[in-house]
């Protein structure tokens with residue numbers, strides 16, 4: 282059973298007085314439990330649009346998406362809460378679900394530590410660099426131990442060494458049966474996934490790396 286499945290997903294944006302922008306033209310995708318999928322594609326191909334549709338943040342014009350309830354999202358532009366500290370941002374999904382907060386706080390501290398930011402736990406996002414914010418967003422996505430993580434260029438702002446550490450975290454997820462769909466421009470990042478797809482002309486195609 283796939284953990285995520287789409288069939289014939291289409292998306293076009295209508296702007297008054299302009300021809301509609303057809304971005305997705307029939308996306309079929311099935312991701313199994315624990316599977317790691319990389320999505321490549323040129324800028325403007327529709328990768329972020331697709332990821333937002335997969336995550337339920339954007340409605341497709343037509344087509345069907347079956348997704349698990351619990352999804353961790355790492356956005357291209359982070360979307361951290363500016364008035365919350367690093368630790369509070371990571372705890373946010375747990376707060377929203379009214380989990381056992383003592384256990385959630387322990388896990389949040391572990392995750393903040395794992396992304397190398399324990400010394401910054403009490404800082405606000407505005408006091409962090411782009412790559413540090415990206416790492417907070419990643420820790421937040423993992424806080425509830427979701428079945429599926431959707432990540433939009435999660436290593437886009439990181440140096441090679443930090444990026445490698447983050448990739449290791451992301452790809453190590455599958456040990457806990459968490460599936461990963463990662464949009465990336467990096468072939469190194471794609472290489473650690475089980476499967477690489479390319480979004481071209483509004484559809485997904487298999488893209489062997491070798």
Ligand SMILES: Nc1ncnc2c1ncn2[C@@H]1O[C@H](COP(=O)(O)OP(=O)(O)OP(=O)(O)O)[C@@H](O)[C@H]1O
Pocket residue numbers: 294295296302304322323324325326327328329330331357
């Ligand atoms: N709300 C919107 N209204 C109109 N057009 C939009 C809207 N959102 C996205 N688009 C268009 O859809 C296309 C795909 O955008 P998207 O952000 O998905 O690209 P992307 O593949 O993620 O690019 P990048 O690699 O630069 O992040 C672009 O041409 C963009 O202008």
Ligand SMILES: [Mg+2]
Pocket residue numbers: 328329330357433
């Ligand atoms: Mg994008």
